[in-house]
Amino acid sequence: MLDIVIDAREAAISEAVRVKRILPFRQRRMVGPFIFMDHAGPISEAPPQLGSLDVLPHPHIGLSTVSYLFGGQVTHRDSLGVEQIIRPGEVNWMTAGSGIAHSERFEDPAALAGGLEMIQTWVALPEKDEESNPSFNNYKPEQLPIFTDTGVWMRLIAGNAYGLRNEVPTASPLFYMHVVLQSGAHFGLPKEHSERGFYIVKGSVDVAGVTYRPGQMLVFNRGVDPLIKAKEDTTLMMLGGEPVGERFIWWNFVSSRRERIEQAKEDWKQGRIILPPNDNHDFIPLPKDNSKPAGGPPRPEPLS
Template identity: 80%
Template sequence: MQRQLNNLPMLDLVIEARSAALSAAITVKRILPFRLRRMVGPFIFMDHAGPISDLPVTPSALDVLPHPHIGLSTVSYLFGGRVTHRDSLGVEQVIRPGEVNWMTAGRGIAHSERFEDPAALSGGLEMIQTWVALPEKDEEAAPSFNNYKPEQLPVFTDKGVWMRLIAGDAYGLKSSVQTNSPLFYLHVNLGAGAVFGLPKEHSERGLYIVKGSVEVAGITYEAGKMLVFTKGVDPLLIAKEPATLMMLGGEPLGERFIWWNFVSSRRERIEQAKEDWKQGRIILPPNDNHEFVPLPDDKSRPAGNPPKPEPLS
């Protein structure tokens, strides 16, 4: 197989997942943002938690306490286990494998993720969470939460291929999940030797290898890597062994600033969000309001010199 098409490299970048602590007992693989590639389409953040089969004696050590967001949508998708979502709107939702849980922060929301059923975690916990930046016109929209069951999502099967369209449109399919900008998000399982192509509907495309390995243009890539593809090329993926992939992308939204859990097209809006959280103006979940994550300090800068949001582009 040729490594180039029309003299263009197949890949813009290969991103190696890094470790990041999510709670007292969860260390995740962090894929986005990355210093050399901040966004793929509107996707600005991606974490892979698990698989965790050796649970702590106290499952609550896994909990992610109430914390705030602005200017984005969080998308939670489980392969195994259960997690209970609670947010400022009073929503309480038990998230199960195969469901899409889409929370739009807009002008501001707080939520928690609790692991309250040890029996549901006995088979192992594994979850992917992404953040999707909002178009400027929607950054101050009212917050919302929607849960979509697996049977509501399009599924495609072929020899050695199983694919669920989580959100957006790809391969002629369209998901009923409500989104704010053109994108695609897919869960793909490939059998050993299966051949699979990239969707052609969107200008920015990437895939994260959850399990197994795939070959692209004669090079094999293992689990824990994200491949970001060059615009205008359409390489084939060959599964070297059974593989699970998360494919995502879409149309870029322009520059974004990010600091902690806040995303905005305006630097000053993030400064406002910091103060809003400190002053209690972002409401805690009414059914989970006894503790929360405080605004973190930026120890990399001298006292009195406030940190500036990092731009994403």
């Protein structure tokens, strides 16, 4: 049966960018190892100050960030010296591990012409990998397998599902997919994983006689195989996997240990997490407790 329906809430990630925040949700903190999900855009007009869209350098620990675009482009820069423009259909997979800082800049006004739209998720790392060395990889569309059937198109972003696999390395069992359904198409969730759900980017679907619309995530109980019917042309992001255990999250930090969150706070305040060498003239300072900082929830909370 359907476990929960999550309605996205509005949040700010920069001066000019408001997002739909799906995870974490108070009644459902994670789906498999996925601990965070934001949907930005579409934004089709540049603000008077293009830089107001930018997300300044900020830190992460204990997770992988996964960025995926439907439209526009974003420039990623990080502590490793990586500078990478991500375009639609590509995947930016950054593993923070013991600590990394990165920025997301919107530097080309022409890239907004078709509408900037992006999904970013965070994947919590298993305990044994929480202090791994930071890394970054960009994957092109041709590296991500596509499956088509009558009225169905889907791209596997990471993991395995429906017999598909790709070379995007993951630290724990999971799946993450971009799915496009034509009106009237029927579809089912993959059965390989114990926790599964999908987020409606656009369009609408019918599940067990109930209509669900954009901005909603549906999460299903273990062993349930719902029939998903597209009521119109619809775009979904499907995700899930195996749980990795309880996690704490504060701002951009994720860990299985509350004290590690406190250490990360101090590391950022003291400059021990270095800034991107090619984007180090400004950054987001550590927010005060109980504030609502860009990029994450306001205070540490256990996730399960």
